[in-house]
Amino acid sequence: MTAAFRTATAGRLKGAKAVRFSFDGASYPALEGDTLASALLANGVHLMGRSFKYHRPRGVLSAGAEEPNALVGIHRDAARQTPNVRATVQEVYDGLTAVSQNRWPSLAFDIGAVNDIASPMFSAGFYYKTFMWPKAAWKSVYEPNIRAAAGLGVAPDKADPDHYSSRYAHCDVLVLGAGAAGLAAALAAAETGAGVILVDEQAQAGGALRFEQGATIDGAAGWDWAQATIAKLAALDNVRVLTRTTAFGYYAQNLVGLVERVSDHLASPGDLPRERLWQVRAKRVILASGAIERHMVFDGNDKPGVMLASAARTYLNHYGVLVGKNVGVFTAGDSAYAAAIDLKKAGAGIAAIVDLRDNPAGPLVDEARKLGIEILSGRTVAKASGGLRVSSISVRASAGGPERSIPVDSLLMSAGWTPSVHLFSQSRGKVAFDSATRRFLPGTYAQDCVSVGACAGTDTLADTVKEALAAGEKAAKAAGAAKVSGTKLKAETTESWAGGMVGAAPGAGSGSTGKAFVDFQNDVTAKDIRQAVHEGMRSIEHVKRFTTNGMATDQGKTSNIHGLAIAAEALGKEMPEVGLTTFRAPYTPVTFGALIGHAKGKLFDPTRRTPFHAQEEKLGAVFEDVGQWKRAWYYPRAGEDMHAAVNRECATVRKAAGIFDASTLGKIEIVGSDAAKFMELMYTNPWEKLEPGRCRYGIMLREDGFIYDDGVVGRLAADRFHVTTTTGGAARVMNHMEDYLQTEFPHLDVWLTSISEQWAVIAVQGPNARKIIEPLVEGIDMSDAAMPHMSVREGKICGVPTRLFRMSFTGERGFEINVPADYAEAVWDAVWAEGQKHGACAYGTEAMHILRAEKGYIIVGQDTDGTVTPQDAGLDWAIGKKKTDFVGIRGLKRPDLMAKGRKQLVGLKTKDPKVVLEEGAQIVEDPKQPIPMKMIGHVTSSYWSENCGRSIALALVAGGFDRTGQTLHVPMPDRTIEVEVVGQVFFDEKGERLHG
Missing domain, CATH: 3.30.1360.120 (Probable tRNA modification gtpase trme; domain 1)
Structure with missing residues (x-):
């Protein structure tokens, strides 16, 4: 069975193995090498998801990691269910099962679409203004429903059975991106003998050469040159090539985090890990992350079938898939003309090219005219119409006027290209605004890196390759390489990325009832951006949070610049004055499994055991985790619960002796x-x-x-x-x-x-301690x-x-x-044997805590909270009276640390000796005071003391030393507990037992 929109005249999957996959229960054919998006398009499926807020039908927008719409769930089995996978990235394998998200009962008929009708209620910032009344409804009505509606996919509810791996690597030069720029830079660096790691998120290297047809490098077609070059690099001993690998985070000192998708594209992964986390430390980093095409902002621009022009070219020229039979184009630049030309030559009908520019000119424009494609210059698409797929566009003059309806089954759009400066920004580099092209480019560098190619604002292929070769050699030399690269490459192309616009198309969302989307995933429209400005937002960071623009899983890759331009226009300011949102890691979503790797279950954290661990196990110790240590908590005997065991241990230490592991x-x-x-x-x-x-x-x-x-x-x-x-x-x-x-x-x-x-x-503690060890x-x-x-x-x-x-x-x-x-073990055995002769027992950390509290000994971090001085803890005797200098001496002399009323460590006795206070409980003077009560302190340590025959507690209380004998109160949910302030020592106040 052949997919209806697969063409034999284009694409690189000819001869590939046929596979089958399912989407929402329907089975479809595909070719090995397809992504889920290309395979669905090949079968004429444009509806792939629903938007978050309005549940509007959505199709694929892009062909890469910037995809905001086509997010699906991948189900391998009951335990292996991954939500929010980008269909544009997920490779098809035989038996792949995918499901759409954020819809009920079905993708085509979604009850949640009622939100679109009620959209006036959900305008920008609605969540700040609603759900406030009645107050009692928050817990019972609002919060449960908001939580149920939050998110897109369904999180797995079973333990992850897959395994993950991690690697650390060092290199001289790390090249991020394997398009023309990255390949040229890596080639030049490798020829110097430098250690190179080349990374690309796609399954194959090539970048934009996947869809560009008019490029030649070193006399070969661009794509062919890319495949030959990557093979050459992979064969070199000093080069590591990592495809299907995303650089998600750029951290201090040239540490870059990578996630390699090892087996997500395989039908039978076997023993392979699902993903591998790479932590790479590089002497020099070359950023060749390319540029991302911007969509056009106009009413109905989110209809299934409306996509980026470069995406349509990718699906055609790489996957051999026509995105439609009657295709319209809406553009503000030259590159979309290449898409129209390629589709026309492949047999698709081009309904028209709508160009915002009044007089577009150039070789691509001329070629389109020669092919008989109608060009409507100085025009705008006022609206795209259709239900589950675009069916027509309304075109009018940019300045307004009558509209012309043009039937289409797909619409390609291009507002120009935005340099991908995400990783540069993560490196703490500062971007600079280029007013001529209205784009942000790498400006001030904070680390040893350099940007080359489209991400640096270089527009032509020839300049890109030349720049990349020089950067690769320079980076290698800076990293210590001695050889000189002799690589020289001649690059040519008939294509142009010239032109473009930012912000909304003329008239989009300014007064109509339609929706012109800026952020597809969060349903943010041009109106929402303008409303945020109208309601007082002046910084783009505030606009972002008020509207949620750019806060989706695509991290604003397609929406940020448009949102900024619309906000700047509404404010009457230039874009740099409004600011640029911060690009944070991760560049694309990263699974918890990749980050955690093997660190789960018993391997979640390193476990440290003392040298006496085996002996303590023999004695029946119950262990607790103290940081990374396994410490004996208590030693229960037959019929004892924890309290009985701890009471026995405490009494035995006082009467005879106790043996404790203090390692x-x-x-x-x-x-x-x-x-x-x-x-x-x-x-x-x-x-x-x-x-x-x-x-x-x-x-x-x-x-x-x-x-x-x-x-x-x-x-x-x-x-x-x-x-x-x-x-x-x-x-x-x-x-x-x-x-x-x-x-x-x-x-x-x-x-x-x-x-x-x-x-x-x-x-060894207790009256018989010396007898035991002597x-x-x-x-x-x-x-x-x-x-x-x-x-x-x-x-x-x-x-x-x-x-x-x-x-x-x-x-x-x-x-x-x-x-x-x-x-250690031999000595423990000997001490234990002697201890048995004198009635000793082993005691754990719980008994240790109680015994020290009986004596008023503090534990730093429990009875102190980072704001306690020695005087507050009653330890001023430990400060040398004649000392003139030590770390902290000037801090102790600050007036606020010497002021009266500071919280001081005191003892507490409950009026009912059987009541044990809760640690952390707040303390007040008057329990009848109005709420909120004035808290004067809190309980730091609280125990039942078998030796004292009552409960004891330590607490930090304001002015505590002057409150001895006072009655205070500890309010609890079910009652208020009366306590008396006493000294810190509850047992043997004179300290006579220290000397036997």
């Missing part, structure tokens, strides 16, 4: 003759006089005076400190120190080394006189080296055993 603590070794001076500058505490063998609790501040981290620091020798940090702060504290060492204190003789992974840590320790006197609280000794335990700290985060006699990670 995740950050550990940094600071070494050098100026180590003490460096510590003096980085911490609030004094360090110069701390004796070797002793420890001190240290607080680190940011420059603004707020607590950044804390931890116990042991001085091992005059020139060596062992610093501990919070688990979450390990990397940032190391970076913080290194930053200051390199930028502020480079004169100091200091070296910093992260040793977090090198030392495994067992904390038999295992060698070479260390562990008596209270020889090793008092807050001291550190080096020796051996179980025959392996140890740094033994006497310190406590529970308020009990405690030791932290640091051993090399390679010996």
